[in-house]
Amino acid sequence: MTQNLVIAALRERAPGETRVAVTPETVRKLVGLGAAVAVESGAGTTAGIADADYQAVGARIAPDASAALAGAGIVLGIQGPDPALLAGVAPGAWVVAGLDPFGQRPRVEAYAAAGLEALAMEFMPRITRAQSMDILSSQANLAGYKAVLVAANLYGRAFPMMMTAAGTVSAAKAFVMGVGVAGLQAIATARRLGAQVSATDVRSATKEQILSLGAKPIFVESVAGIEGEGSGGYATEMSPEYQKAQAELVSSHIAKQDIVITTALIPGRAAPRLITDTQIATMRPGSVIYDLAVAQGGNVEGSVADQVVERHGVKIVGYSNTPAHLPADASALFARNLFNFLSAFWDKEQGRPVLDEEIGTAIRLTQGGKIVNQRLLG
Known part of the structure; x- marks a missing residue:
């Protein structure tokens, strides 16, 4: 009789990590598959x-x-476990988690040396059939929501317009920079709280999305940006001409804003600088900036991970791990991403998942004692 595949989930050990890779819902489903x-x-x-x-x-x-x-034949995690913890795991076992391949290269090399097959869930291709497996999107959605709530909490005024017998309170003005999954959710959340919302991105296709959420698009018109969605749905680094034009546009717009949420990331590279100290100085004292890219170097000059920094009377904040501040929901979504991935490739005869070439090539970092992913070898 074939022994059932053992899938292990460990307690996360990274500082500040509150999420867990499996929930009772996904455990029940994994057991249902035969694991x-x-x-x-x-x-x-x-x-x-x-x-x-x-x-x-x-x-x-x-x-x-x-x-x-x-x-264990498969180890599931939110973040990649310390290779030392996996010392007893047999070669060929899968490590499936958010592995931060560019930022944690030594850890990836250690997985390879141990003969483990490391699968980076953040390398999941952005194709239709893999949407339900996309940890970046599920976690970014919550991050965009939480960023607005944190900013609203730090902001010393109300978000919505309020008409009272004592007079009218004006609505806050919120500006979202970067309209990916996190940015769209930030727009929606700020709108629900009653703010006047505007947003910008380098990708022309996002104008329609901004408008659909009832926000105002703020775009550079004099220099071409990225037509369509950009590579894999992400922005790429822009030309010096575009960066100059965008800086001028942002400078004129940001001075009128109360809340700014920055979300811009470039995979495998430091986050682009969107807001300078000079621009911060033009904002009204009491305004708030939330830098969602602070862990990747930051979009905002002077932002410090997990601290509230005040510059020119403006509060700048950014959590290094924003989804971890919503642990129950973030865990539920992440765990579903992992289950959707494993179940999509489950081979009943073998009693384990078997990857196809398209997704396997995209997310597999190590195999047979070597690093095999082209994004790490290029």
Whole structure:
């Protein structure tokens, strides 16, 4: 009789990480596929999930990481586990998580040296059939929402226009820079809170999306940006001419804004600088900037991860791990992404997932003791 594939989920150990890679919902579904699921004790505590909740749907609760990993063929994580934790895992086992391949190259090399097959979920191609597996989108959605809430909390005024017997309170003006998944959710959230919202992006296709959410598009018209969506739905680095024109446009617009949310990222590179100290100085004291790219170097000059910095009377904030501030929902979505991925490739005869070439080539970092992903070899 073939032994069931063991899928292990460990307690996250990165500082500030509150999410967990499996939930009772996804454990139940994985068991339904025929897998045995081992969860390290306490793995779900920070996301509001007790060990008993996992046990109730068929998981084995292991007292420590070593016990959880015993016989594991797949290790699931939010962030890539420390290679030292995986010392007892057999070569060929999968490590499936957000692996930060560019920022954590030594860790990827250690996975290769151990013979593990590391699969980076953030390298999932942005194609229709992989949408439900896309951890970047699911987590960015929550990040855009949370960024606006944090900014609203720091802002010393109301968001919506209020008409009272004592007079009228004007609506806050919010400006979103970068209209990807996080930016769109930031626009929607700021609109729901009653702000007057404007937004900008280098991709022309986002104008229609901005308008559809009831916000005002602010775009450079004198220099061509990116037609359509850009590579993989992401922006790419723009020409010096465009950057100059955008800086001039932002400078004139940002001085009138109360809330600014920046979301611009370029995969594999430092975040582009969107707001300078000089521009911050033009904003009204009491305004708030949330830098969603602070962990990648920041869109905003002077932003510091996990700190509120005040410059020229403007508060600048950015969490290094914004989704971790919504641990229950972020875990639920991330865990579904992982289950959708595993179940899409589940081979009933083999009792395990078998990747196809398109997605396997895109997300596989290591195999057979070597780094094999072209994005890391190029």
